[in-house]
Amino acid sequence: MRLRSVHSLGIGDCLAKAIYNENGQALVNAGVPLSLNMIERLNSKGITFVYIDDEESQHIEFEEVITEKTRQKSIKTIKKSFQLITDPSVIKKTFQIDQLGHSFRQVVNTILEEVRSHKEAISLLVTIYSYDSYVFHHSLNVTVYALALGEKLGLNEKQLQELGLGALLHDIGKMMIPSHILNKQEPLTDKEFSLIKEHATTGFNLLRKSHSIPLLSAHCAFQHHERLNGSGYPRGIEEKDIHLFGKILGVADVFDAVTSNRVYRKAMLPHEGLELLYAGVDELFDRKMVEVFAKTIAIYPIGLEVVISDGREGIVSKQNPEMNARPVIRVLKESGETISPYEVDLTKELNLMIMKCETRLSKAAS
Numbered sequence: 001m002r003l004r005s006v007h008s009l010g011i012g013d014c015l016a017k018a019i020y021n022e023n024g025q026a027l028v029n030a031g032v033p034l035s036l037n038m039i040e041r042l043n044s045k046g047i048t049f050v051y052i053d054d055e056e057s058q059h060i061e062f063e064e065v066i067t068e069k070t071r072q073k074s075i076k077t078i079k080k081s082f083q084l085i086t087d088p089s090v091i092k093k094t095f096q097i098d099q100l101g102h103s104f105r106q107v108v109n110t111i112l113e114e115v116r117s118h119k120e121a122i123s124l125l126v127t128i129y130s131y132d133s134y135v136f137h138h139s140l141n142v143t144v145y146a147l148a149l150g151e152k153l154g155l156n157e158k159q160l161q162e163l164g165l166g167a168l169l170h171d172i173g174k175m176m177i178p179s180h181i182l183n184k185q186e187p188l189t190d191k192e193f194s195l196i197k198e199h200a201t202t203g204f205n206l207l208r209k210s211h212s213i214p215l216l217s218a219h220c221a222f223q224h225h226e227r228l229n230g231s232g233y234p235r236g237i238e239e240k241d242i243h244l245f246g247k248i249l250g251v252a253d254v255f256d257a258v259t260s261n262r263v264y265r266k267a268m269l270p271h272e273g274l275e276l277l278y279a280g281v282d283e284l285f286d287r288k289m290v291e292v293f294a295k296t297i298a299i300y301p302i303g304l305e306v307v308i309s310d311g312r313e314g315i316v317s318k319q320n321p322e323m324n325a326r327p328v329i330r331v332l333k334e335s336g337e338t339i340s341p342y343e344v345d346l347t348k349e350l351n352l353m354i355m356k357c358e359t360r361l362s363k364a365a366s
């Protein structure tokens with residue numbers, strides 16, 4: 001299978017994996033040649049990347065970190081609980097979070113189990129959601145990234161539980177913001193931006209009153225937009241005052257946001273998202289968090305079309321967990337000419353590097 005940006009799909013391309021909407025219904029099935037209508041449907045739903053099957057990419061397989069079943073089930077829980085929060089009665093809201101504590105824990109446990117059994121670097125590029133359900137999938141993705149990062153940092157079981165709950169609920173305050181502001185395509189006014197910024201405090205206030213949510217998890221909502229140099233919000237606290245979980249979430253949250261399509265801009269590829277994190281190291285993001293995160297994610301995901309430094313073109317066919325910026329490439333073209341495919345392992349050919357990634361067409365500007 002080969003990874004393609006939805007913008008670069010052509011009529012007749014066949015999806016390698018079915019695409020579901022947030023209700024678990026297939027938007028487009030695997031193996032069906034795409035029509036213009038289907039491509040438009042994928043585009044309008046805000047889907048970023050898909051896997052397609054073709055002869056050149058045969059036997060290149062990719063395993064999702066969490067199963068489709070877990071994703072659907074988790075999204076259902078997150079969606080249900082987040083929507084309950086929009087109930088106007090404050091007392092009832094806290095009560096509802098209390099009632100939902102058990103379901104949240106179950107979701108965190110399942111994700112943690114699947115993250116632990118997944119030995120490959122993590123790629124969540126091919127997640128399917130409409131713009132309206134962005135916040136639910138974003139919450140799930142951030143939980144996966146945060147737990148994987150927490151595991152690598154050696155956190156204990158209790159810490160991982162608290163971090164997972166905090167990650168799952170970090171944006172719960174967004175439910176109080178009108179969706180026309182959250183999904184606004186034009187630049188936000190100062191007033192609208194101030195309103196959006198309130199979600200961190202609103203979320204914290206909701207969660208800290210709940211008996212089933214640990215206070216540290218509530219602080220994840222409070223701190224995930226704080227930055228080391230004090231330029232974040234809501235309090236503008238600095239490095240020494242930001243909890244480890246706040247630092248983890250800062251990295252996981254920004255990475256998922258920039259590698260997802262939004263109504264106001266297109267998604268970046270993982271290596272670009274990582275570059276953005278590195279650009280903010282020591283000023284915005286904690287150096288250690290970014291360095292460990294770089295070892296956790298698939299920088300060049302399986303199926304990505306690449307050009308290597310000597311001009312050869314191919315597809316990423318395998319990750320190298322010990323050096324995940326240097327995967328194995330299935331070479332398909334030399335000097336622009338199609339050749340009989342063979343593999344090059346970039347951990348063995350240290351003079352070569354990836355120069356260009358092809359799924360990102362000019363339309364997909366950041």
Ligand SMILES: [Fe+2]
Binds near residue numbers: 224225
């Ligand atoms: Fe947020």
